[in-house]
Amino acid sequence: MDPDENRAQPSIRDSYLGRSRSEAHQTAPGVIASLIGPAAFIYVAFTLYPVLRTVWNSLHTVRAGGLTDWVGIGNYSEVLTHDPFFWNAVGNTVIFTVVSTVLDVAGGLLLALCLFAKIPFARLLRVVWFTPVLISYVVVGIIWAWVFDYDWGPLNMVLRGFGLDALTRSWLGDPRWALWAVMAAHVWKWLGFNMIIFLAALYALPGEVLGAAELDYCGWFAKTIYVIVPMLRPTIANLLALSFIGKMMVFDLIWIMTRGGPLWSTETVSTYVYKRAFDWNSFSLGYPSAIAVVWCVIILAFVVAMNLLLRRSKPLEF
Amino acid sequence: MSFEIRKYAFGRMPRYVGSPDGGGVHLLAAVGGPRFRARRLPLMIFVLLYTILAGGPLVWVAMMSIRTTPEILDNPYALPSIIHWEKFASAWIDSNYGTYFWNSIMAVAGAVCLLTMIGAMAAHCLARYRFRGAGLVRFAILSGMVLPPQLLILSLFQILIGYGLYNSLTGLILVYVSSQLGMTLYILEGFFAQIPQDLFDAARMDGYGDMDIFLRITIPVGLPAIITTMMLNLVILWNEFLFAVVLLTDDDKRTLPLGTMHFIGGHQLDIGMVATGLMIAIVPVLLLYAFFSETMIRGMTAGALR
Numbered sequence: 001m002d003p004d005e006n007r008a009q010p011s012i013r014d015s016y017l018g019r020s021r022s023e024a025h026q027t028a029p030g031v032i033a034s035l036i037g038p039a040a041f042i043y044v045a046f047t048l049y050p051v052l053r054t055v056w057n058s059l060h061t062v063r064a065g066g067l068t069d070w071v072g073i074g075n076y077s078e079v080l081t082h083d084p085f086f087w088n089a090v091g092n093t094v095i096f097t098v099v100s101t102v103l104d105v106a107g108g109l110l111l112a113l114c115l116f117a118k119i120p121f122a123r124l125l126r127v128v129w130f131t132p133v134l135i136s137y138v139v140v141g142i143i144w145a146w147v148f149d150y151d152w153g154p155l156n157m158v159l160r161g162f163g164l165d166a167l168t169r170s171w172l173g174d175p176r177w178a179l180w181a182v183m184a185a186h187v188w189k190w191l192g193f194n195m196i197i198f199l200a201a202l203y204a205l206p207g208e209v210l211g212a213a214e215l216d217y218c219g220w221f222a223k224t225i226y227v228i229v230p231m232l233r234p235t236i237a238n239l240l241a242l243s244f245i246g247k248m249m250v251f252d253l254i255w256i257m258t259r260g261g262p263l264w265s266t267e268t269v270s271t272y273v274y275k276r277a278f279d280w281n282s283f284s285l286g287y288p289s290a291i292a293v294v295w296c297v298i299i300l301a302f303v304v305a306m307n308l309l310l311r312r313s314k315p316l317e318f
Numbered sequence: 319m320s321f322e323i324r325k326y327a328f329g330r331m332p333r334y335v336g337s338p339d340g341g342g343v344h345l346l347a348a349v350g351g352p353r354f355r356a357r358r359l360p361l362m363i364f365v366l367l368y369t370i371l372a373g374g375p376l377v378w379v380a381m382m383s384i385r386t387t388p389e390i391l392d393n394p395y396a397l398p399s400i401i402h403w404e405k406f407a408s409a410w411i412d413s414n415y416g417t418y419f420w421n422s423i424m425a426v427a428g429a430v431c432l433l434t435m436i437g438a439m440a441a442h443c444l445a446r447y448r449f450r451g452a453g454l455v456r457f458a459i460l461s462g463m464v465l466p467p468q469l470l471i472l473s474l475f476q477i478l479i480g481y482g483l484y485n486s487l488t489g490l491i492l493v494y495v496s497s498q499l500g501m502t503l504y505i506l507e508g509f510f511a512q513i514p515q516d517l518f519d520a521a522r523m524d525g526y527g528d529m530d531i532f533l534r535i536t537i538p539v540g541l542p543a544i545i546t547t548m549m550l551n552l553v554i555l556w557n558e559f560l561f562a563v564v565l566l567t568d569d570d571k572r573t574l575p576l577g578t579m580h581f582i583g584g585h586q587l588d589i590g591m592v593a594t595g596l597m598i599a600i601v602p603v604l605l606l607y608a609f610f611s612e613t614m615i616r617g618m619t620a621g622a623l624r
Contacts, residue, residue, distance in 0.1 A: 031528040032449050039440035039459060039499060046474070046496030047462050053473035062476075114365055119358070125365065127611045129372050133618055134603050136557030138575040139596050142582060143375045146589070152394045154378070192372070196619050242622055249466045252559045256579065273468045277475075278564065285472050292468045303464050 058289035068286075075290035086291060088264055089272040092179060096268060097247040100183045105239050107187065108194025109232070113224060115195070116202045126199065130192040137189075141256030144185035148172050172258055175265035182257050182266055186250065194239055201235040202228070234310075241306040248299050269295045376600075382593035390589050405594045413591065415598050417570050418577030425487050425562075425573055426555045429494035433502050433551050434544060436495065441506035442536045446518065456507070462500035470497075471564050478565060485567050493561050498554065502547045505620050509543035510536055549610070549617030556603060574599045 058075055060068040079086050111129060115122045132140065147153050148171035156168040171181040205228070213227045229236075251270035254260065260267035260275065269291065277288040382390055384401045409415045444456055474493060475484070483489030513536065521531050537544070559575045566572055572580060578595050585591055607614050 028528075029449075032443055032447055035439045035443035035447075035532070036455060038436045039503070040455065042436060042492065042496045042499060043459050043462065046493055047465070047470065047499075048458070050470045050473040050477055051465065053477060054469050057473060057476075111368065114361060114368075117361065119361065119365055125369060127607075127615075128369060130611075130615055130618075131376065131604070131607065132372060134553055134557075134607055134614065135376070135600055136575050137559055138557075138578050139379075139600055142578070142592065142596060143379055147375060152391075154374075154395075157395075188371070193619065193622075196615055197622055200619075238622070245464065249468070251468070256559075270466070270468050273472070277472050285476065289472050292466065292472060296466050296469045299466055300464065 054289045055293055057285050058293050060286045062285040062289075071286065075287050076294065078287070079290050079294055085264065085267070085272060086269070089267045089269045092266060093248060093250070093268040093270075096179060096183055096186075096250060097244060100187050100247055101240060101243045103183075103187045104190050104194055104243050105236060107191045108239070109198050109229075109236070111191060111195040112198035112202055113228070115199055117220075126196070129195060132189045133192045135189065137252035138256055140185055140189050141253050144181070144188070145172060145257050147185075148181050173262055175263045178258055178262060178266045182254055185257065186247070186253050189253075190243070194243070197239060198232065198235060201232055205231055237310055241303075241310065244306075245299060245303060248295075248302070379593050379596050382590060383597040384594075385590055387588050387590035390593075405591065406598065409591060409594045409598060413581055413585075413595065414569065414572075415574075415577060415581075415595055418572050418574045419598060421487060421571060421577075422556060422574040425490050425494065426552060428487070428491040429498070429555050430548055430551050432491065432495045433498055434548055437499060437502035437506055437547065438537065438540070438544060439532070440499075441503050441510050442532050444503070445507050445510040445513075446531075446536070456503075459503050460500050462496070463504065467497065467560050471560060474561075475564055484565060485571060487566075487571060490562060490565050490573075493565060494555050494558065497561065498551050501621050502551065505547050505550070506540065506543055510540050513539050545613060546617045546620045549614050550620060552606075553603060553614065553618060 057068075059070065059072060061071050061075075062068050115126055119125070147155055150156060150168070150170040150173070153171075155171065159165070159168050169177060171177050209227060209231070210223070213223045218227065249270060250268055251274065254266050254268055254271050255274065258266045260271040273288045273291050273295070276291065277285055378395070381398055382394070384403065384405065385396075385398045386402055386405070389396070389399070410419075440455075440459070444452055478484040478489045478493075481489070483492065517535055517539070518531055521535050526534065557575065558573075559579075562573050562576050563579070566576060569580065578592075578599055581595050582592050
């Protein structure tokens with residue numbers, strides 16, 4: 001059904017009376033202004049103006065006391081050519097985003113398939129598995145910092161229990177492992193979200209197709225790979241896009257668990273922006289603004305590309 | 319739909335297919351029959367392990383929250399022997415958690431009320447009236463959903479100082495409203511646009527004014543969508559960290575996520591009390607979830623499910 005079907009359109013009665021919808025309503029501009037006004041005001045004052053101000057800042061050096069010096073694209077050329085910390089942060093963010101997106105979507109699909117297989121207590125498990133989505137990053141970060149604790153964290157305890165003492169380490173203190181540890185916590189929080197969406201999509205699949213596959217002696221594995229997954233392709237694509245965009249902005253969990261350390265091994269673009277703006281002594285909002293603008297342009301380009309890609313692939317879907 | 323699938327899995331299966339136990343070659347029969355089958359064992363083990371992984375950390379923290387730090391250091395995984403409820407009172411009073419809690423309540427309640435009113439009005443306007451610039455307004459507000467918060471936060475810090483709203487809950491509430499406005503409008507407008515136009519025409523014939531129509535038709539009919547967005551905003555804002563950490567500095571203005579971070583900064587080794595603080599932050603959400611789990615699941619996934 002076209003969701004716009006019921007939008008205000010000239011009705012049959014109106015066309016019979018020979019008047020357009022707006023005449024039929026005789027809507028005073030005041031009514032529209034008072035309905036949309038508050039939202040427009042909030043948007044202009046707290047979204048549009050800050051965005052423009054950030055862009056303006058990015059072209060200046062903003063010093064304490066509100067003094068500004070025009071530097072043109074100086075901040076941008078420094079970000080793009082002279083800042084190894086920025087490129088390190090980009091690298092970490094890309095690794096984080098790609099790996100955790102794939103894990104999140106694949107894991108969510110796996111969990112949804114488990115529940116779809118009519119296991120006992122499926123309804124209860126669905127509610128339990130979704131719980132981490134509701135927990136704040138602060139709480140998730142602190143809990144997982146404990147899970148990864150060297151001395152008494154459950155992960156190392158389990159490893160020691162299996163006699164794998166060689167594998168135990170201070171997960172968040174080791175530059176080679178910290179990023180993966182934070183990623184695990186992030187995936188843990190969001191798996192349930194993807195699971196719910198996949199489950200809804202699974203229940204919306206045409207039962208006849210699944211039944212036909214069974215009549216053709218299709219095994220459960222073959223059926224999952226060749227029947228269910230292809231039919232879920234639009235959902236998979238949407239979730240990949242959604243998750244990818246969300247993870248490119250990752251800040252909270254990393255800031256809480258590692259603050260970008262150790263040795264910049266978990267520094268992402270967002271934490272770097274925050275550090276340059278509020279943590280380093282060289283207080284200038286200009287340079288971090290330039291980084292934020294660059295990153296925003298990349299994200300928006302990605303959103304547009306995803307939209308075009310998804311729209312184009314739609315006619316090919318089942 | 320699930321009935322359909324079940325029918326094919328158990329009902330319509332031809333007699334001659336497979337072995338007497340149902341064959342074990344059918345996905346739903348193999349892993350989902352009403353009776354236990356050996357084939358399902360690996361699946362059930364996986365399900366059990368994941369349930370422990372998903373719920374275990376929360377149960378662990380809940381247990382630590384009613385044990386003292388010396389007890390935890392003695393054995394981090396033991397069940398509580400004596401239940402120390404007094405730790406909650408101590409966190410609430412001595413560690414300022416009471417203040418953090420009320421600040422969170424004020425910020426979230428204020429922002430959710432404002433968002434619901436402003437968002438519903440704007441959504442009603444965009445769904446029901448055609449006017450010049452409607453497309454631009456919709457595009458502008460919805461584009462707020464994909465802006466990285468870092469882009470806003472840098473100058474919001476400056477701007478709120480200019481507005482005289484820096485380091486105040488009022489400023490934080492207004493920023494929260496703007497940050498969630500796009501998603502709220504997206505969900506509400508989608509729902510409001512599906513309310514049959516005939517309902518509005520009939521109301522108009524009965525002499526309803528524009529405000530009557532909004533208050534007495536759109537709001538009651540759109541209530542499920544409004545509750546959905548309220549749940550979504552409630553959870554997201556209760557957990558919000560980045561805006562609060564930049565825009566609030568006074569200890570007596572901190573919200574719960576900030577208060578928790580502040581507390582752990584000073585009491586890193588007092589694991590028991592930190593766990594108590596974590597429970598204070600998550601219990602309200604978990605209580606709500608226990609009673610309204612389906613509504614909350616629908617709310618959290620509403621943006622992605624449309």
